[in-house]
Amino acid sequence: VLVSPQRTERPWLGQIERAVPEQLPEHDPSCYLCPGNERAGGTRNPNYTETFVFTNDFPALQPLADGEYGTCRVVSYSPRHDAGLGELPLHMVERVVDVWTEQYAELMADPRVGHVQIFENRGAMMGASNPHPHGQIWATEHLPMHVEREVERFTATPTLLVDYLASETERLVEENEHFVAAVPYWAVWPFETLVASRRLVPSLVDLSDAERTSLADIFKRLVQRYDRLFSTLFPFSMGLHQTSHLHAHFYPPLLRSASVRKFMVGYELLAEPQRDLTPEEAAERLRSV
Ligand SMILES: [Zn+2]
Numbered sequence: 001v002l003v004s005p006q007r008t009e010r011p012w013l014g015q016i017e018r019a020v021p022e023q024l025p026e027h028d029p030s031c032y033l034c035p036g037n038e039r040a041g042g043t044r045n046p047n048y049t050e051t052f053v054f055t056n057d058f059p060a061l062q063p064l065a066d067g068e069y070g071t072c073r074v075v076s077y078s079p080r081h082d083a084g085l086g087e088l089p090l091h092m093v094e095r096v097v098d099v100w101t102e103q104y105a106e107l108m109a110d111p112r113v114g115h116v117q118i119f120e121n122r123g124a125m126m127g128a129s130n131p132h133p134h135g136q137i138w139a140t141e142h143l144p145m146h147v148e149r150e151v152e153r154f155t156a157t158p159t160l161l162v163d164y165l166a167s168e169t170e171r172l173v174e175e176n177e178h179f180v181a182a183v184p185y186w187a188v189w190p191f192e193t194l195v196a197s198r199r200l201v202p203s204l205v206d207l208s209d210a211e212r213t214s215l216a217d218i219f220k221r222l223v224q225r226y227d228r229l230f231s232t233l234f235p236f237s238m239g240l241h242q243t244s245h246l247h248a249h250f251y252p253p254l255l256r257s258a259s260v261r262k263f264m265v266g267y268e269l270l271a272e273p274q275r276d277l278t279p280e281e282a283a284e285r286l287r288s289v
């Protein structure tokens with residue numbers, strides 16, 4: 001059952017297009033990400049009007065004398081407690097992409113930093129502790145395992161994703177002038193998608209202004225499709241890989257409804273992942289909403 005988008009006036013951001021019914025307030029006095037609120041340790045957030053970046057008050061990585069060097073930052077996407085990437089107006093999603101780009105450039109300029117992982121963990125089902133739309137940026141000294149494996153493959157075949165995109169037709173979900181979103185044939189999660197730039201561009205800092213706008217556009221439209229699929233704020237882990245060919249992975253857990261998820265257990269943990277629907281069916285369902 002699809003819920004028709006409901007338009008409401010918002011003082012900060014203009015009109016918000018709702019894909020799903022939602023109970024969240026625009027501002028939550030108990031939220032540590034909302035403007036003007038107090039965070040752990042007594043720091044008070046500024047009354048920010050766009051994005052807001054700060055170093056995590058409970059970082060998973062800390063600079064150590066002889067351990068892995070690193071830092072963890074949090075990016076609040078907007079002052080709005082209730083508007084994610086699918087609901088923010090395009091110019092606000094562009095601002096998020098711009099902040100990712102600025103943060104990536106700043107952190108990679110530190111000679112001690114070897115990798116910057118930008119990601120969003122969305123929804124209680126994914127362990128996200130706060131519904132206020134936000135992402136994280138972890139900078140580490142070393143390449144993490146998944147990224148290292150990708151670098152090996154890209155070193156062997158630099159045009160890996162260019163070649164794949166050239167052959168991809170029936171599993172496309174969204175596309176625009178500069179980016180493509182598809183359910184790749186190797187996807188293991190039911191509605192997993194890959195977003196990749198059409199041209200071989202290594203990272204955010206190599207994008208033109210027009211390409212950054214295109215990236216914001218495809219993220220917004222892809223997340224809207226996810227939200228509409230089961231009429232819920234679709235949970236996922238999403239993140240950017242930018243070592244060889246800029247791309248993003250969306251790993252969403254849902255399978256049949258807002259509450260019925262896929263479990264990677266049993267045979268899948270011990271032998272190999274099994275698909276419950278084909279990548280072609282998943283792409284068709286995402287295109288239909
Ligand atoms: Zn909030």
Ligand SMILES: [Zn+2]
Nearest residue numbers: 150241247249
């Ligand atoms: Zn990747």
